Amino acid sequence: MGTTDYDLLWGEATRAGRGRPSGLSRERIVAEAVAIADAEGLHKVSMKHLAERLGSGVMSLYRHVPGKDELVVLMYDSLMTGPLPLPEADHWRDVLRHWGFGVRDLFIAHPWALTVATSERSMGPGEAGWVDTMIGRLTAVGLPAELGLIAVLTVDCYALGAVRPEIGGAEGDTDFFQFLADPAARTRFPNLARLAEPGSATKTAMKDHYEFGLERLLDGLERFIESQH
Amino acid sequence: MGTTDYDLLWGEATRAGRGRPSGLSRERIVAEAVAIADAEGLHKVSMKHLAERLGSGVMSLYRHVPGKDELVVLMYDSLMTGPLPLPEADHWRDVLRHWGFGVRDLFIAHPWALTVATSERSMGPGEAGWVDTMIGRLTAVGLPAELGLIAVLTVDCYALGAVRPEIGGAEGDTDFFQFLADPAARTRFPNLARLAEPGSATKTAMKDHYEFGLERLLDGLERFIESQH
């Protein structure tokens, strides 16, 4: 599986030459699949539906993509093709903060990608490019080189876990603690019940939950770097 | 969907009474499904396979569970039924550290659960119980009450994102950067290439990546609390 994904992501591009020319291409298929997933959800990406959108037969897709699972892997990495969409910054902390929010924006724009990101996978060329660029930027503004990768991945991991409640708008949090509407639940979970109190400090803090955690993480990295001289 | 999950997770238990007594039960079905997922993976949990294991007809399961998707939601929350398996500690930092490692252990023991955790869902009674207990413990050892929930969830989010590479043993990291075996890739991604150098400091740091990030996050929380007096 790992090997398969590797060959898929890093393998040679299609070599031109003899034979019937292709109307379809891997890029076109992947792009259309991403469009479907963005608009209708990943579960609506079926080979049939995809073929209809592309105006081709279902089995034609298999000439360009080994199968459905592999298509999803390609879809994910395709999100990170192209240059890293991040502003320049003068301090590594700002670079990492932008990265953190950029990752959040990515998964808000493509909610289906979160499932892919947290599944077993290997790193593709798109993701590798972004991470490599990030490390370069960080070291350029003073972050010790040996910390670059681990800093990027740590923030990335946080972002991955913390972005879930951000997806789907602000009502996510409300739904998540829906059970607190029941008085019996508030008795059973007295500490969580604080959330249901009007004007609760915890509740307001939860509003900016994502940013709060990110800043704490950056604080922690800063303290670590200071402690290393 | 949110509403459906809510009713499913928090709804009344089966009321006994008239009618044919049930040999199956929601608990038995969910427990068996978890056993299958642990041993063979989530994709092997099919209604057919599950029914065979339980010695029942496929459609009998639908008397106890609305459908496959709902079953998965129940499977996830069932992991957090029972008491929180965490040692006592005297400092909030130790409590949170244990939580962080506990979450990691949970997902290592039940890798399929990571997909569920990062999908759209509402909080079930099991998870609510654990979080509530955590907040109680944290406040008992001095963490300000209004920080309890956000601290638990922040660590939880980090754990969720960072646990992925930990699943499946140590070879995960190797595979993840497999492409660096190719010299062309090392040229294309010079900053990542550092990983491929023998004796690279980055590489050794990545070994304990999970713990590193967790400690940074705890450092950050500590600094925040200090700054609040």
Place this chain on the structure above:
DNA sequence: CTAATTAGCGTACCTCATACGCTAAACTGA
């Protein structure tokens, strides 16, 4: 005993992914 109630489950249907093999369109070399 009869009616009501609820569990078990066989059958049928629908959606999906995909293996197989044929056809079509190009290129290559004589």
Place this chain on the structure above:
DNA sequence: TCAGTTTAGCGTATGAGGTACGCTAATTAG
């Protein structure tokens, strides 16, 4: 130009998986 080669397009068939429907069976309430 034509025969051979190569590769794309795709129709058909298969098998797996989820589940709606409705019948049957077991048990309790009156």
